[in-house]
Amino acid sequence: MSLSSLSAWAETTLSPWQVRAGASLIVPKSDNGSIIGHAADITIDNRTGPTVNLAYFITPNWAIDLLGGLAFKHQINVNGSRAGETKHLPPILSLQYHFRPEATLRPFVGVGLNYTAFVDEKLDSGDKLKLDDSWGPALQAGLDYAIDNHWTIGADVRYARINTKVRINGNDVGDVDVNPTVYSINVGYRF
Template identity: 80%
Template sequence: MSQQFFPLTMLFTSLLLPVAAAADTEALSPWQARAGISLIAPKSNNGSILDNTADVTLSNRVGPTVNIAYFITPHWAIDLLGGLAFKHQIDVNGSRAGEAKHLPPILSLQYHFRPEATLRPYVGLGLNYTTFLDEKLDNGAKLKLGDSWGPALQAGLDYALDNHWTIGADIRYARINTKVKINGLDAGDVSINPIVYTLNVGYRF
């Protein structure tokens, strides 16, 4: 009887293992938080204002970012990127002309290709909203940059350290176009359209 019982026990255990693994995965919270450091790199030529007499360029900037993701399913997640306002130097015709801060939260729908693997690639498509703060011109003129809405793209990779912790990197593109006013008068449009490079540490609750 013992010889018959042993194979049946092994079969029963092999059937239960996938169920136990699935239960362990399902026990994880759908929430994931990441903290990272990001480089925001606006495109090289941001446009011309004042009847195309002033070429505008914005500097790169590095700063902390955070994002929170909610997994609707193991593969699909909603992700919100945020952080402190980034300050950029504004150059006009190659010389410093002022500075401005911008806050560019991005809401994305992500698809995670291999959510249970050690290496977890994903892509995202989203919407960017950008508002500008503390706009200043060195010559004392009043600068105003209008808010912007635009699409955003993302590709990233997480490396799972265990069931909860990950380290990762991602790259995002955001379309940001702002209307420029100087002393209350329309001066033209500036396209920032940055690439955002991020290294992060994540925790799945």
Template identity: 85%
Template sequence: MPRRFSFSFTLAGLLVLPITAVADTGNEVLSPWQVRAGVSLIVPKSENGAIFDHTANVTIDHRAGPSFNIGYFITPNWAIDLLGGLAFKHQIHVNGSHAGETKHLPPILSLQYHFRPEARLRPFVGLGLNYTAFVDEKLDDGSKLKLRDSWGPALQAGLDYALDNHWTIGADVRYARINTKVRINGADAGDVDVNPTVYSINVGYRF
């Protein structure tokens, strides 16, 4: 009788073990860190302002390039997210003619709220701060161009699709307030509003 009881107990344990292992896999505890890599399209507002006492209209073209995100989940719903990338190069037009170019780095730090973090489809929104540094400013006529760095608010809305516990594909759209003062040959020339909408698609991994 003791042997039969022992055999029955062992057999029951073998049957329960795979079920327990599956449950543990389904409830996997994930790291709070997430990284994303993708492509972003920066679309400045259609009219970026006027310089030289509003006599010269300035427009800045669209530009796409690689981007990345680093996210940290404070709770299942709340996360801090940093958007970064390589410097984006934009062409500058004045009164419809090509006048120069500039590069800028527009990192955005956001606080995000994820509505359904455990679902397959995971919508989220974000509110953040944008810092933009302009580099390699050039004018075609050889004049010295300087664009002042900019701080401003940023808004975000996005959607992730979970492929499994770790991998996601996603898309989001952001609006950033970017205003810069223009100096040409050391003299103030006016203000330019870039104020881009940023469209991104990405692949993400949650550790």
């Protein structure tokens, strides 16, 4: 059996499932918007946390990928000073195209949908803060390094569109664009 046919045989025996575990840095855009008649400028800090991906390969080149993790906690600043905090859970479902799935270096791109749920919103003033959930598009580019047929080390960057309506004590005070760039590193296993 030749090396190329052995490689092809190994590829056909792999499961379509891949799991990745790693860490992600969420970097919201630097100017998130204004509320209360544009009198208050809002910014949201960066946060790092553990994430997991579950991918299903439809073909060797095409995969459906779900990014998830624990809720990320972010500090909310108004006019440069801490005003409160929130947690958000931003799973992203993507359709990925893997350019060279048989190579050692495996670049890929993805396009998908982000759903963000905000929880535990708090203002330091004691006023009641409510941030609406958000749906939006997401983009991705990444690179995996294959250690062997099953194990990879990878990195990717994603952009997600997140816009939320802000309510304080039940009153609508404006919208905030979070729109983070998400930088991830991971270790993957193809079953």
